[in-house]
Amino acid sequence: MEKLPPLNAVRAFEVAARAGSFTLAATELGVSSAAVSQQIRNLENWFGKQLFVRSGNRIALTDAGHAIYPQTARALGDIAAIGRRMLEGGLRTRLVVSVPFSLAELWLAPRLAVLLDAFPRMAIDVRVEDDPVDVVRQNIDLRVSYGDYHYPALRMVRLVHDDVLPVVAPDFWQRHNNGASGLAEVHESLFIHTNWGPNYASHPSWADWFAASGGSRAPDPSHGRRVGLSSLAIASARLGLGIALGQRVMARADLEAGHLIALSSVSVRLGQPYCAFMAPAKAERADVAGLVELLSKTAPSTWGSRAPQDRI
Structure with missing residues (x-):
């Protein structure tokens, strides 16, 4: 087996990079700030690279930190997904979808109705919330956002540029x-x-x-x-x-x-497209892939009998 970096240190790095603070990372992990700082130093020693620039209580990722963050976040998300599947006996009964307020009723709801025709017994949890959300920790299967830049560590699919x-x-x-x-x-x-x-x-x-x-x-x-x-x-x-x-x-x-x-x-x-974000481990699930396909379908090229009238 290839030599692995210290996994506790990798987890401390991912949380600190996402939170932008050793103090917030310590709160999330249930340890002291000093313990987080020590784990980061261990990882920096393992890589032989400085991962954060420290300025008082503030931290910022270095170029090396930016280079490894997306992969570490994806890897930890995949591990978490494996754990959830094992604990649930390999069965998933609920699809968790997170969308901005403006999309929930007029855009998402009609497409969920179509999805339920294919999966009539599916339980769906629709969460209406603004960016950013913690897709991995909140066990969200699919997040829809305005713009393609919110979640660089997740798999992204452009849905529609309205x-x-x-x-x-x-x-x-x-x-x-x-x-x-x-x-x-x-x-x-x-x-x-x-x-x-x-x-x-x-x-x-x-x-x-x-x-x-x-x-x-x-x-x-x-x-x-x-x-x-x-x-x-x-x-x-x-x-x-x-x-x-x-x-x-x-x-x-x-x-x-x-x-x-x-x-x-x-x-x-619009200035940005609407995009779907998901953990790589969830992207191939039939319910997630089916919803992404439905959301990717744009409006028809005609408006039936009600053609636009040029009233400029």
Whole structure:
């Protein structure tokens, strides 16, 4: 057998690198900070490389630390998965899926319904939470995130790179366009703006959409309706509260059913794709692979009888 590094030291390194602190790592491992520091020194001596730069109570990975962290995290995740399978007698009865708030109802739930047709007795645990989450320690089978950069130690599959386009309830448009020939003439109070929060800067705004359509209008969010979730923007438009920049994959069912219409074929792509993350040991499971395949399916190229209307 090939010579292995000290496994307790590897575990201390992985936790410290993930937590960004020897103190937090000590709390998670149930030992003292000095014990964590000693384990890290043991591993550094074994490799003959410095893994952390220490500055007072702060630590940062060196180039060598960055080089080994993804593999150590994957390896420990695989070992943990083996232990869980053995303890459960090789049987898995629950699929644990973690998603951001905006994706749960309009995007994930319909696809889970399809998955349950194939696995009718499957128990599913859907956790709605923002990044970051500890996929390994929380025993999450599949995490869906906006962006491909959150979990470098896990296997990643790009699901869909969505775009937004203007959507509105047909009755609302008939009542409130006031004879306007297009969105450039609509009163600012009729626009629904999505406030993505302080952690995101790559989501398109109404100003971005007008620029993509060849205009220069920039509706003022303070004069319109504002919501905190992209799914809530679509629901608000469906309920006749205004005109939203709806994400295509989330608005699909409402557009096909005629609850919403698209006012233009012009769309703006989101800054990042939606991606699935999973431990390598779980990626080949039939339920996980089946859900990844379902989530990878994008919206159809047509909207049934409700084709987008160019109302720029």
